Amino acid sequence: MTDTATTLSGEKARIGSPSIAGFTEEGENLSPLNEDASPLGGDASKAHSHGAAAGIPQASRGERPTSYDLADFPALTGREEDWRFTPLKRLGGLHKAAPSADAPAVALAGSEGLALETVAMDDARVGSAGVPDDRVSANAWNAAKEATVLSIPAGAEGAEAILTIKGDSSEAAAQHVVIVAEPNSSSVVVLDHVGTAVLAQNVEVDVKEGAKLTLVSLQAWQNDAIHTSAQQAKVGKDAYYKHVAVTFGGDLVRLTPSARFDGPGAEAEMYGLYFADAGQHLEHRLLVDHNQPRCKSNVLYKGALQGKDAHTVWVGDVLIRKNAEGTDSYEANRNLVLTDGARADSVPNLEIETGQIEGAGHASTTGRFDDEHLFYLMARGIDEKTARRLVVRGFLNEIIQKIGVADLEDRLNETVEAELAATEN
Amino acid sequence: MTDQIAQETADPGVNNEILEKNPELHGIGNYEYGWSDKNDAGANAKRGIDEDVVRDISSKKGEPEWMLNLRLKGLKYFERKPMPTWGADLSGIDFDNIKYFVRSTEQQATTWEDLPDDIKNTYDKLGIPEAEKQRLVSGVAAQYESEVVYHQLREDLESQGVVFLDTDTALRDYPEVFQEYFGSVIPVGDNKFGSLNTAVWSGGSFVYVPKGVHVDIPLQAYFRINTENMGQFERTLIIADEDSYVHYIEGCTAPIYQSDSLHSAVVEIIVKKGARVRYTTIQNWSNNVYNLVTKRAICEEGATMEWVDGNIGSKVTMKYPAVYLVGEHAKGETLSIAFAGEGQHQDTGSKMVHIAPNTSSSIVAKSVARNGGRSAYRGLVQVREGAKGVKNSVVCDALLVDQISRSDTYPYIDVREDDVTMGHEATVSRVSEEQLFYLMSRGMAEDEAMAMIVRGFIEPIARELPMEYALELNRLIELQMEGSVG
Numbered sequence: 022m023t024d025t026a027t028t029l030s031g032e033k034a035r036i037g038s039p040s041i042a043g044f045t046e047e048g049e050n051l052s053p054l055n056e057d058a059s060p061l062g063g064d065a066s067k068a069h070s071h072g073a074a075a076g077i078p079q080a081s082r083g084e085r086p087t088s089y090d091l092a093d094f095p096a097l098t099g100r101e102e103d104w105r106f107t108p109l110k111r112l113g114g115l116h117k118a119a120p121s122a123d124a125p126a127v128a129l130a131g132s133e134g135l136a137l138e139t140v141a142m143d144d145a146r147v148g149s150a151g152v153p154d155d156r157v158s159a160n161a162w163n164a165a166k167e168a169t170v171l172s173i174p175a176g177a178e179g180a181e182a183i184l185t186i187k188g189d190s191s192e193a194a195a196q197h198v199v200i201v202a203e204p205n206s207s208s209v210v211v212l213d214h215v216g217t218a219v220l221a222q223n224v225e226v227d228v229k230e231g232a233k234l235t236l237v238s239l240q241a242w243q244n245d246a247i248h249t250s251a252q253q254a255k256v257g258k259d260a261y262y263k264h265v266a267v268t269f270g271g272d273l274v275r276l277t278p279s280a281r282f283d284g285p286g287a288e289a290e291m292y293g294l295y296f297a298d299a300g301q302h303l304e305h306r307l308l309v310d311h312n313q314p315r316c317k318s319n320v321l322y323k324g325a326l327q328g329k330d331a332h333t334v335w336v337g338d339v340l341i342r343k344n345a346e347g348t349d350s351y352e353a354n355r356n357l358v359l360t361d362g363a364r365a366d367s368v369p370n371l372e373i374e375t376g377q378i379e380g381a382g383h384a385s386t387t388g389r390f391d392d393e394h395l396f397y398l399m400a401r402g403i404d405e406k407t408a409r410r411l412v413v414r415g416f417l418n419e420i421i422q423k424i425g426v427a428d429l430e431d432r433l434n435e436t437v438e439a440e441l442a443a444t445e446n
Numbered sequence: 447m448t449d450q451i452a453q454e455t456a457d458p459g460v461n462n463e464i465l466e467k468n469p470e471l472h473g474i475g476n477y478e479y480g481w482s483d484k485n486d487a488g489a490n491a492k493r494g495i496d497e498d499v500v501r502d503i504s505s506k507k508g509e510p511e512w513m514l515n516l517r518l519k520g521l522k523y524f525e526r527k528p529m530p531t532w533g534a535d536l537s538g539i540d541f542d543n544i545k546y547f548v549r550s551t552e553q554q555a556t557t558w559e560d561l562p563d564d565i566k567n568t569y570d571k572l573g574i575p576e577a578e579k580q581r582l583v584s585g586v587a588a589q590y591e592s593e594v595v596y597h598q599l600r601e602d603l604e605s606q607g608v609v610f611l612d613t614d615t616a617l618r619d620y621p622e623v624f625q626e627y628f629g630s631v632i633p634v635g636d637n638k639f640g641s642l643n644t645a646v647w648s649g650g651s652f653v654y655v656p657k658g659v660h661v662d663i664p665l666q667a668y669f670r671i672n673t674e675n676m677g678q679f680e681r682t683l684i685i686a687d688e689d690s691y692v693h694y695i696e697g698c699t700a701p702i703y704q705s706d707s708l709h710s711a712v713v714e715i716i717v718k719k720g721a722r723v724r725y726t727t728i729q730n731w732s733n734n735v736y737n738l739v740t741k742r743a744i745c746e747e748g749a750t751m752e753w754v755d756g757n758i759g760s761k762v763t764m765k766y767p768a769v770y771l772v773g774e775h776a777k778g779e780t781l782s783i784a785f786a787g788e789g790q791h792q793d794t795g796s797k798m799v800h801i802a803p804n805t806s807s808s809i810v811a812k813s814v815a816r817n818g819g820r821s822a823y824r825g826l827v828q829v830r831e832g833a834k835g836v837k838n839s840v841v842c843d844a845l846l847v848d849q850i851s852r853s854d855t856y857p858y859i860d861v862r863e864d865d866v867t868m869g870h871e872a873t874v875s876r877v878s879e880e881q882l883f884y885l886m887s888r889g890m891a892e893d894e895a896m897a898m899i900v901r902g903f904i905e906p907i908a909r910e911l912p913m914e915y916a917l918e919l920n921r922l923i924e925l926q927m928e929g930s931v932g
Contacts, residue, residue: 040630041744041770042801043830047523048636061522061635077537078530081854102532343849358864362831367859369870376846376876385870387861 081372082338083310087152091163094156103155106334106366107304111273113193113219113247116157119164122192125218127169131182138170146170146199150225151253155277158251161221164195171210173234175203181426183211188218188246196222202232204257209235209426214270217243226254228262230284235263237424238278241436242270244301249275256316258284265424266293266322268303269436279308280318288317293335294420294433296440297363299328306336309352311345320352323420325413325440326363336368341381349379356387357416410441477732477759479572482701483564488591488673491545497521500645503547507614507648510621520634520644527638533824534762534791539736544677544708546646548591554612555596565590572699574668583695584663585610589680590670592648603661608692609654610665613681616652623654627683631714631742631770640740643679643712650680650711655690655721664693664726669709671700671735677708684714686721686749693724699759700732706761707735715743715751719773722750726911728919730759733789737763747773747802753780754910756919757792766824768797771805771833778807781907783919786819786851795825795856800866804835811842812904815851822854823872831862838868845903846876847896 043049079085085103086093097116099109109116129137140146147168153159173180186196200210212224228234238252248271256262268274280289289309297303309318324333337352356365369383394415398408414437421433492499500521504514529536555561558575569575569588578586578598585599587610594612603610609620617624634644651667671678686692700707709731717723723743731737737760743751753767769778780796798807813821823842844853855872877899885895901908901920908916 039633041772044633046633046635048633048640061526077535078532080535100531346849356861358861358866361864362862363864364860364862367861367870369855369857369872371855371872371874372852373844373846373854373874374852375849376851377849378874378876380873380875382871382873383855384872385857385859386868387859388867388869389864 081340082308082370083340083342083372085154087154088159089148089152089162091156091159094159097156103306107275108273108302111247111302112157112249115193115219115221115247115249116160118193119160120193120195120219120221121164122190122194124165124194124196125186125188125216125220127198128185128187129171129182130185132180134174135171135180135182137184140168140170142166142168142197144168144170146201146227147197147225149199150227150255151223151251153223153251155251157221157249158223158277161195161223161249162197164221165197165223168197168199170199170201172201173203173206173208173232175206177203177206177208180206180208182208183213185213185215188214188216188220188242191217191219191245193219193221196220198222198224199227200224200234200236201227202229202234204229205231207233209237211237211239211426211429213239213241214248215241217246219247220249222248222250224250224252226252226262228254228256228260230257231259232257233261235265235425237265237267237426237429238276239429240268240271240274240276242274244270244272246271247273250277252276252278254278254280254289255283256280256287256289259286261288263290263423264292265420266295266305267433268295268305269440271301271303273302275304275306277306277308279310281310282313282316285313285315287313291318291320292420292423293322294417295322295324295333296417296437297324297326297331297333298440298443300330302332304334306334306338308338309340309350311339311341311348311350314345315347316345317348318350321420322354323417324355324365325357325359325417326365327359329362331363334366336370337383338370339372339381339383341373341375341378343374346375346377347379348381350381351383353384355385355416357413358387358389359413413437413441477702479699479730480702480732481571482703483568483672485550485564485672487550488545488548488676491548491673493545493675494542495521495544495546495646499546503646503648506549509617512625513617516629516634517645520641523635523641524638524645527635527641529638533764534793536736536738536762538706539708543675543705545673545675546677546679547648548673548676549593550591550672551595554594554615556598558596561595565595568670568672569596569668572668572670577666583666584661585665587612587651587667588670589649589667591672591676592678594649606659607656608659608661609652611652613650613652613683614648616683620652620654623685627685627714627716631716631744632712632740637740639710639738640712643681643710643740646677647679647681647712650682651684651694652682653684653692653694655686655692657687658689660691661693664695667694667696669696669698671707671709674703675705675707677710680711682711682713684723684725685716686718686723688718689720691722693726695726697728697730699730700735702732703734705734709735709737709739711739713739713741717743717745717749717751719746720748722752724752724754725767726754728756728758729763732759733761735760737765739765741765741767742770743768743778744770744772745776745778748775749773750777751779753782753796754907755780755782755794757784757794761789762791762793764793766795766797768799769807770799770801771807772801774802774804776802776805780809780811781910782809782811783904783907784813784821786813786815786821788817788819790819792820793822793824795823797826798828798838799826800829800833800836800838803833805833806837808838809840810906812844812907813842813853814845814847814900814903815853816847818850820852820854822856824856826858826860827868827870828860829863829866829868833863834865836863836866836868838866840870842872843903844872844874845900846874
């Protein structure tokens with residue numbers, strides 16, 4: 022090609038080359054965050070015909086491999102479907118070497134009678150609700166030196182526990198947390214992540230039969246923190262699980278909450294709120310696995326973005342398997358892009374293997390705030406600046422008010438205020 | 447269609463008990479286009495792909511050197527790109543067993559009578575010459591195996607400067623236009639199957655509509671695979687000059703064989719300022735064709751691109767018609783409908799990329815999965831930085847009519863601009879007992895009622911089709927829905 026191209030002049034020299042901005046000879050790069058060599062040059066060109074790993078694609082999200090053994094997860098290239106939005110360079114090596122530093126300290130404040138236990142990784146409760154489904158999670162599982170366990174006693178009413186997880190080191194660490202809500206208990210548990218850390222975390226949540234648990238995971242890190250957290254929940258028969266992810270801080274945060282049903286008649290609600298500023302990468306990937314009949318799920322994540330290279334990724338996978346008859350499910354993601362230069366990715370996936378369902382749907386919207394709302398408020402004498410704040414606050418408040426812990430709600434409203442004040446400056 | 451043909455090609459999956467009880471159903475629910483012609487050219491064609499195959503195709507066509515070089519580059523990309531790690535199971539494709547080029551006749555015909563009898567009979571059975579006679583179309587291209595065997599364009603359009611040729615002839619007659627646009631929308635290394643097409647492309651349509659010309663009756667292309675293990679790699683290039691309009695329709699069928707064939711087309715469309723192009727596909731390949739197609743349009747200022755994409759046949763389809771909106775106020779629209787029956791996987795969708803400000807797009811996708819079939823919507827809507835005032839909406843609805851079929855939705859949304867309005871919505875529903883009961887209580891049989899519900903479900907798309915196609919689609923739905931209940 023090169024030889025011919027040089028003999029052609031001007032316009033003709035671009036034969037077969039692309040005319041669309043951002044295109045190369047290979048079309049678009051699907052994972053611009055993780056640069057990849059062209060198959061016609063460098064190491065990749067020495068690969069076998071049809072590429073190295075030409076397997077059969079997984080037919081379903083449910084087929085993604087899970088294992089406690091790190092060796093079952095190949096090294097990451099950044100082209101994997103579940104990693105292609107994550108800038109691996111900024112992951113602090115959590116996907117490579119075993120994190121060896123001590124885990125951030127965990128302090129408990131809450132209802133009387135609750136206590137944290139520190140147990141060895143061979144405790145029976147470790148592994149009761151989760152199996153790693155990605156390399157970083159498996160890496161953390163193997164590297165964790167101990168596990169922190171919180172149990173809500175059977176039949177407890179309105180128990181409240183705030184676990185402050187305070188990091189003070191930029192050395193890579195692994196952490197393991199297990200929360201067990203015994204049968205017919207009702208409780209609210211908050212994981213409050215503050216300080217700074219390079220942390221790969223696994224959180225297992227075992228919601229037993231008839232229990233009601235609200236778990237709030239708050240990422241209020243300083244701006245240099247790197248945090249991955251696999252938060253896997255097993256939701257028992259007739260149990261109710263509410264998970265609320267709130268992410269403001271950190272340089273890179275990648276949360277992967279999931280809910281798997283362990284008996285019929287259970288309900289899971291997964292809510293989330295994120296606010297990304299310039300340079301922040303905030304990623305939330307969740308999974309609701311309907312593998313039991315007559316369960317309900319509802320997913321709503323709302324996010325705001327502002328500043329150059331603020332990047333949010335939201336991927337919601339809802340699986341409705343063959344035996345999950347009578348499932349009722351809905352998921353939605355709404356993003357508010359407040360300034361230029363920010364990027365919001367939103368992928369609400371839905372896989373349905375039975376027609377015998379009550380209903381299933383999903384929605385995703387991305388945009389700036391509603392000019393009509395703004396007009397409505399301004400027409401009533403509110404200046405534009407205040408009106409904008411009110412609209413954004415109202416947008417995000419829908420999630421905040423689902424938390425049900427008054428102090429925390431106040432704190433989050435203040436954080437939103439502070440973020441908005443930063444927008445205007 | 448005669449019963450004889452239907453019997454010969456009876457799908458082994460068809461429930462014989464039902465047919466015995468209901469003799470009137472005989473021939474319904476079978477693939478009607480599954481006959482094959484006797485053919486020596488196909489039987490003797492070489493299998494497998496290497497540089498010699500590519501050089502041979504190029505030299506048979508007497509191509510300029512730059513095209514050969516581009517083909518060879520495509521081959522390199524094809525060999526070195528990995529198989530997709532997402533989407534459908536393509537492990538059944540044996541690239542070494544495929545016949546990459548089959549020449550069925552030496553001479554392109556301009557009257558049907560000039561064609562060899564068996565090829566002519568095939569098109570008669572498909573009803574193409576009849577449609578042309580009735581002036582339902584203003585131009586016809588018929589591709590049989592690797593090359594276009596029949597070509598005709600209405601005289602008045604020709605005199606207005608409209609060009610409608612097979613792509614091989616166009617390369618000879620319009621080399622400059624070709625050099626400017628070939629590979630400009632879908633570059634040589636775009637994706638594995640696009641690269642394969644660049645390496646071994648043959649046939650397809652080349653359309654040029656001059657400034658301001660409105661082609662008011664559709665141009666039609668008809669693609670037929672006859673040889674077992676045939677790979678058909680047509681390449682279509684459509685250029686609609688400023689303020690012009692054209693509607694291009696394609697249909698496709700193939701015989702039923704024991705082993706699989708491959709269809710991997712590339713369609714590039716350039717819609718210039720203020721022009722409008724509508725591209726309609728009714729894909730009805732037999733259930734042993736892998737249909738892996740790259741279709742993409744580039745839309746300049748104020749231009750409109752509309753994809754109407756119906757996927758009924760094939761074993762596996764992976765196809766996501768795309769529109770790149772590069773000029774202000776450009777508009778992209780996709781209407782997509784997929785039926786997945788037994789053994790079928792329809793992985794379809796659309797891609798809208800907003801590069802210029804004030805562009806708009808919409809995707810409406812509907813799918814029906816039945817009898818163990820799998821349908822998936824996979825789409826991307828991307829708003830690039832600087833594309834202010836973009837509007838987009840995506841609506842996908844899926845209908846599941848039983849407990850063994852599957853419906854998936856994978857919508858990717860990537861927004862890099864604050865001033866946008868976009869939304870995605872999807873619903874998956876089943877045909878409710880109430881709907882069925884309502885219709886059946888008015889004297890309808892269950893099958894009939896089910897077909898009516900499905901017709902209503904896809905009506906918003908069917909009404910966008912030319913009438914004879916809408917009728918055809920309705921008929922196909924009835925066939926598809928036959929035996930789907932009870």
